[in-house]
Amino acid sequence: MGRSDLERLSREELIELVLRLQRPDKTSRTSSKPPATDRKERRERSKPGGAKPGHEGHSRVMRDNPDAVVDHQPDRCACCGGDLHGDLPVELVSVSERIELPAVTPVVTQHRRLAVQCPSCGMRVVAPVPEAARGTPFGPRLHAVATYLKTFQALSYERLQAALSDLFGLSLSQDGLMNLLQRAQWHFRSGREEAVSTLRRAAVIASDETGVRIEGSNAYHWVFHAADAVVHTASPTRGAVVVREMMDGHRPAVWISDRYTAQQGHAAAHQTCLAHLARDVAYVVEVSDDPIPWRLQLWLQTVFGLAERVTDLAASTLAAKRRTLDRQLGAILTTPSRCDLTRDLQAKIGRARDQLLVFLAHPGAVEPTNNGSERLLRPAVVQRKMTNGYRAMWAAEGEAAIRTVVDTARLAGHSPFGTILKTVGA
Missing domain, CATH: 3.30.420 (Nucleotidyltransferase; domain 5)
Incomplete structure (x- = not known):
């Protein structure tokens, strides 16, 4: 917008333009943007992670069938120095575990075809090609490991090549890996x-x-x-x-x-995703003093609260609550507003009005988000x-x-x- 365009604006239009320019950027809390796009200062003001006060702690569960059990029994009394022979009764004081991964190396099996000469007729007889020697030299577990690392651990071909070499001592070219993965994908x-x-x-x-x-x-x-x-x-x-x-x-x-x-x-x-709408509403609440977005936010909180206990209520109760919520939403959407963001929000929600509470007609089968x-x-x-x-x-x-x-x-x-x-x- 140039200087001449600004000069043609009225006082009210200029005020509205300034207010728009002063609006904060959208974040992951007020839009569908991922959390990684949030500004650093917003992340610094966010609540710390970790367990919340009152959260019940959990510890690793001991295995019921360990591979080996080693008992540590004292052989001499710490008080008098007396000998504690092995047949004395004992009591269990504590159990701790040490977990280690074994060294993993490829198991290579060579299949050799042999030929023998028939002692009766003198013919040279060659063993048939074994099934294990047909096709790829790589077994199913290697295919599965490479597929898992590539697909679910998001490794590139270069990193997958390095992982197989460093962890298992396997040297595969990237073309070989590509062929391996293509063969594995066919099975799905x-x-x-x-x-x-x-x-x-x-x-x-x-x-x-x-x-x-x-x-x-x-x-x-x-x-x-x-x-x-x-x-x-x-x-x-x-x-x-x-x-x-x-x-x-x-x-x-x-x-x-x-x-x-x-x-x-x-x-x-x-059923329209209510989480998307909740983020849109949160942004308008944050940047506007208009009470209508705040009323929409309270309305959505009521809906989410009802969704948590939707399977505990009778169908007649859900139908009554749906009528009440729809009536409340209608009053909010028809309330006049001078805020352009609020009017856009009212129009957006109004277009999807019949799609917001469908989950109440299918308790437990349809999610609200x-x-x-x-x-x-x-x-x-x-x-x-x-x-x-x-x-x-x-x-x-x-x-x-x-x-x-x-x-x-x-x-x-x-x-x-x-x-x-x-x-x-x-």
């Missing part, structure tokens, strides 16, 4: 297809997406999840076509997501920050298939590495 295709099939039968589905670099271009990592399935997928687009292809005509009862347009209209009802999707996307975000994305689309799609199988197995309590080893070794 059927598991991904099964998870997609389960997802397409779900009544409640949540989704979200985050940016990622694939083959040097901007792309997106999507996640879809239900009660018994999680599906990750890589796509060059953020459009609704990704959702339509994933659902293949299935239309669940409820869809949970943020207010992004491509996430809308895929179910009979939609989309935090579950964000938690499932967090490892992919870490991977993006650590490695700057994927060199090829097959790598992005392969890791999405691995995350699909592992995160779906997690719903049943299975560990990531155990799932990877079982899948690769199948």
